[in-house]
Amino acid sequence: MSTRATALPLPEEFRPVRGEWWVFLRRLARRRTSLFGLVVVAVVVVTALGATWVTPFDPVEQDIGDRLKPPGSRDATGHVHPLGTDHLGRDILARIVFGARPALLVGFAAVAISGVLGMAAGLVAGYFGGRIDDVLMRLADIQLAFPFILLAIAVIGVLGPSLTTIICVIGVSSWVVYARIVRGAALSLREREFVQAAQALGSRDGRILLRHVLPNVFTPWLVVATLDMARVIVIESALSFLGLGVQPPTPTWGGMLADGRVYISTAWWLATFPGLAILVTVLGINLFGDGLRDTLDPRLKV
Amino acid sequence: MRTFLTRRLLQSLVVLLGISFVVFFILHLTGDPASVLLPPEATAQDIREFRERMGFNDPFYVQYARFLRGALQGNFGDSIRHGEPAFGLVVERMPATFQLAGAALLLALCLAIPAGIVSAVRRNTLIDYVSTVVALLGQSMPTFWLGIMLILLFSVQLNLLPSSGRGEWRHLVLPAVTLGLFTTARITRLTRSGMLEVLSQDYIRTARAKGVSDPPVVWKHALKNAAIPIVTIVGIELGTLLGGSVITETIFAWPGVGRLSVQAIYNRDYPVVQAAVFLLASTFVLVNLVVDVLYTYLDPRIRLS
Numbered sequence: 001m002s003t004r005a006t007a008l009p010l011p012e013e014f015r016p017v018r019g020e021w022w023v024f025l026r027r028l029a030r031r032r033t034s035l036f037g038l039v040v041v042a043v044v045v046v047t048a049l050g051a052t053w054v055t056p057f058d059p060v061e062q063d064i065g066d067r068l069k070p071p072g073s074r075d076a077t078g079h080v081h082p083l084g085t086d087h088l089g090r091d092i093l094a095r096i097v098f099g100a101r102p103a104l105l106v107g108f109a110a111v112a113i114s115g116v117l118g119m120a121a122g123l124v125a126g127y128f129g130g131r132i133d134d135v136l137m138r139l140a141d142i143q144l145a146f147p148f149i150l151l152a153i154a155v156i157g158v159l160g161p162s163l164t165t166i167i168c169v170i171g172v173s174s175w176v177v178y179a180r181i182v183r184g185a186a187l188s189l190r191e192r193e194f195v196q197a198a199q200a201l202g203s204r205d206g207r208i209l210l211r212h213v214l215p216n217v218f219t220p221w222l223v224v225a226t227l228d229m230a231r232v233i234v235i236e237s238a239l240s241f242l243g244l245g246v247q248p249p250t251p252t253w254g255g256m257l258a259d260g261r262v263y264i265s266t267a268w269w270l271a272t273f274p275g276l277a278i279l280v281t282v283l284g285i286n287l288f289g290d291g292l293r294d295t296l297d298p299r300l301k302v
Numbered sequence: 303m304r305t306f307l308t309r310r311l312l313q314s315l316v317v318l319l320g321i322s323f324v325v326f327f328i329l330h331l332t333g334d335p336a337s338v339l340l341p342p343e344a345t346a347q348d349i350r351e352f353r354e355r356m357g358f359n360d361p362f363y364v365q366y367a368r369f370l371r372g373a374l375q376g377n378f379g380d381s382i383r384h385g386e387p388a389f390g391l392v393v394e395r396m397p398a399t400f401q402l403a404g405a406a407l408l409l410a411l412c413l414a415i416p417a418g419i420v421s422a423v424r425r426n427t428l429i430d431y432v433s434t435v436v437a438l439l440g441q442s443m444p445t446f447w448l449g450i451m452l453i454l455l456f457s458v459q460l461n462l463l464p465s466s467g468r469g470e471w472r473h474l475v476l477p478a479v480t481l482g483l484f485t486t487a488r489i490t491r492l493t494r495s496g497m498l499e500v501l502s503q504d505y506i507r508t509a510r511a512k513g514v515s516d517p518p519v520v521w522k523h524a525l526k527n528a529a530i531p532i533v534t535i536v537g538i539e540l541g542t543l544l545g546g547s548v549i550t551e552t553i554f555a556w557p558g559v560g561r562l563s564v565q566a567i568y569n570r571d572y573p574v575v576q577a578a579v580f581l582l583a584s585t586f587v588l589v590n591l592v593v594d595v596l597y598t599y600l601d602p603r604i605r606l607s
Contacts, residue, residue, distance in 0.1 A: 138313065142320035144538075145583040145590075147545030150563055151324075154575050157567040158331045158338050234444045238549055241446050242564060254446070261450055261553075265458045272454075275447030283442035 027295045034291020040284025048100035055091065057081075059098040060249040063089035068267045084269040086259060092269065095251040096277045102246045103253055103281070106167055106236040107229045113171025115225045118178020123209050123217070125179065126186025133183070140176045148173065149238055156244045163246055166239060170232055181224050185217040219296045226289035230282045237278050253278050306598065314591050319370075321583045325576050326369045330362075339382065339572055378577040383566070388573035392559055392581055398468055399558035399582075402550065403543040405474055406482030407536070414486045415532070418493025422501060423520055433490060440487030445546055449480040449553040466555035481550040485539045492535055496528035503527075530601050537593035541586045 029035050047054055056079055066075050066089040074080050083092040125136040152169050159165045189195055189212075198208050239245035240254025248255060253274040260270030329335040336353045344352075353359055357368065372378060378388040417437075421430040456476060457465035464473050500506065501524055509523050548560035555561065559578050566574035 138316050138320065141313070141317045141587075142324065144541065145317055145321055145586045146324070146579065147541060147548065147582050147586070149545050149548045150560070150579055150582065153548070153564065153567050154328050154579055155331060157570070157575070158328060158572075230442065237444055238446060241549070242552065244567075257447060257450065264450060264454055268454055271447070271450045275444065275451065278444045278447060279439075279442055282444070283438065286438065286442050 024295065028291055031291045031294065033287050034295075037284045037287025037289075037291060040280060041288055044100055044281050044284065045104065047097055048104050051094075051097045051101065054097050055094040057091035057094035059090060059094040059251045061090065065089065068263065068270075070267075071269050083273045084267070086256070086270050087263060087267075090251075092256070092273055095256055096253070096274055099251040099253045099256060099274065099277070100281070102163070102240075102250060103233050103236055103278075105163070106170065106246075107233045109167040110170035110174065110232045110236075111225050111229050113167065114174035114228070115178055115221065117172070118175035118224075119182055119214075119217075119221055121175060122179040122182025123186050123213060126183035127190055127205070127209055127213060129187070129190075136179065137183075140179055143173060143176050146173075149235065152235070152239065153242060153244050156239065161239075161244045161247055166236065166245060170235055174228065174232065177224050177228060178221060181220050182217045185220055186213055189213050189216055223289060223293040223296060226285065226292055230285040230289065233282055233285070234278065307595070310591060310594055314587050317587050318584060321580060321587070322370055322373050323366065325373075325580045325583075326366050328576065328579070329572055334358075339570065341570075373580060378580070379573040381566075381571055381574045383569050383571045383574075388571075388577040389581075391574055392562065392577040395557060395559045395562050396581065398556060399544070399547050399551070399560060402474070402477055402481060402547055402556060402558060403540065405478035406485065406543055407540065409478055409482040410486040410489055410539070411536070414489035415493050418490045419497055419520065419525065421490075421494045422497035423516075425498065430494075434494075437487040437490040437494075440483045441491070443483065445480055445484065446549050446553055448483060449476070449550060452476050452480060453553075468557055477550050477554040477556050480553070481543060481546050484546070485542060488539065489532065489535060493528065493532060496531050497524060500524045500528045530597070533593060533597055533600060537590040540589050544582050544586060 028038075051059075063075065063085070066081075066085050067087055069075075069081055069085040069089075071082060071084040071092075072080060073084065081091050081093070083096070085091055086095070121136050121140075125133040151173065155169050156165055159169075195208060195212050198212055203211075236245060237252065237254030237257070240252035241258045243255075243258065245254055246252050256274035257271050260267070260272075260274065263270050329338060332338060335358055336349050336356070339356075340349060340352055357365060360368075376389045376393075380386060381388045381391055384391060417433045421433045424430055453465040453476065456463045463475050465476065467473055497520075501520075506519060506523055509519050514523070544560075547556075547558055548564060550556065551558045551560035552564050559582060563575055563578040566572070566578070
């Protein structure tokens with residue numbers, strides 16, 4: 001018969017006043033740049049979710065009479081187009097606000113897929129080593145040898161562009177950064193006493209990986225995931241820019257840029273604002289990610 | 303040293319083999335390569351004949367063996383659109399892509415290494431802040447937007463530089479800046495953090511204590527050690543540059559492999575796409591092999607371990 005051991009409560013004077021999370025948040029908040037990044041990301045997410053309340057305009061409704069109107073002009077009903085209208089008379093601000101949706105959706109979903117794949121590959125390669133490690137690392141080399149965008153558009157060209165295809169293609173081909181970071185951490189954790197103690201106690205490998213190794217590789221993984229999200233958003237807009245992203249009429253930042261490119265000499269606002277939207281979002285994520293790294297794991301090289 | 307080289311060479315061969323398989327597999331993703339290559343209006347009869355002629359009815363491994371044999375001889379089949387061998391079409395465009403990627407890399411190294419060193423040495427001064435902010439912006443800016451904005455400013459507004467085509471050096475400026483900015487930002491940040499780490503080491507303090515003046519400490523003692531990660535990243539960044547050329551070449555109508563492949567994808571001209579992907583990926587593998595060999599001269603610990 002076995003009973004479950006419970007930890008003895010710490011005496012009052014030694015108990016930490018607040019949890020680890022609180023300490024972490026305090027340290028993060030002290031860096032003004034990363035706090036700024038977090039605020040930017042939060043604003044983008046909230047605007048994307050509440051897009052219908054942010055703007056009175058419909059992002060796909062055309063109004064040929066009001067085409068290529070410069071920023072600040074009014075339409076017949078007296079509504080102001082703060083960022084102007086495009087070549088089909090659609091409100092640019094509305095399209096940017098709604099365009100945040102596919103960008104963030106692809107960002108989160110693709111990072112989730114590649115993060116899980118990379119975590120699994122890295123844990124297995126680092127913990128078991130040997131043959132399986134060799135195989136996985138050669139696969140990583142093969143993956144890295146491909147020019148990313150070219151491989152992505154070649155595959156999307158065959159499968160046909162759709163939201164699911166784009167998420168899967170980016171997700172499946174972005175696992176290497178995660179795998180390498182997790183593998184490095186797992187490699188050194190394998191030699192640590194608490195892992196060896198668990199092995200000596202007869203824990204199964206799966207349990208050791210999930211309960212002892214995974215929690216200790218989670219922070220570097222999280223930093224990589226945050227910074228990778230920025231990269232994925234740029235790739236999503238690059239694909240839409242090339243016409244192989246989420247298809248019209250859904251507004252996308254890359255698609256708006258491709259439209260605006262044609263009118264570059266007559267209507268500068270068409271291409272300028274969607275690009276700024278990408279820049280601000282990606283900058284916010286990068287600042288937040290840098291702060292996360294400096295707070296959690298300053299020696300991490302990503 | 304010999305064993306290191308042999309092992310590294312074998313690894314590269316395995317990677318090349320893997321690349322060839324992925325490139326082969328692109329066409330077979332949907333399970334029916336005939337429907338990928340033929341226009342949608344093709345009749346069932348056309349498709350049947352096409353399958354027979356291309357050998358798509360053979361077992362999978364037979365098809366792959368045939369593809370691999372062809373690839374080794376530089377034969378990826380004929381371009382569906384141009385009717386010429388796809389390999390030749392791609393090779394013809396390679397110099398333009400290398401010129402662009404090379405110019406971008408050179409620009410990145412010339413800007414980033416001095417900028418990174420100065421910001422590390424003059425840490426927390428105005429010049430460090432400026433270079434850090436510029437690097438951060440450069441890392442967050444989408445290439446295609448930067449390209450369009452540069453055209454807007456330098457071609458449309460100021461009328462200083464051409465916005466498309468390849469020819470004299472003036473054609474190279476905007477594409478090279480566009481393609482190189484991200485890499486510049488990456489290398490600047492890496493150089494800065496590498497130098498900061500090295501400058502706090504004991505041997506630097508020893509050199510300073512011995513009375514070595516500032517410039518030799520920075521350039522001889524510190525940079526040599528900070529150079530190791532920079533050399534690695536240069537090999538990897540070449541992949542970013544070759545991949546980024548797809549976008550940059552499209553924006554500036556630069557007649558290289560990237561633009562050729564984007565057009566080939568629009569035209570469903572997959573032999574050309576396969577040849578382009580294969581050649582660019584192989585180039586990346588070869589360059590990284592060379593970088594790794596160079597690396598062993600910089601850091602003998604690697605070839606000894």
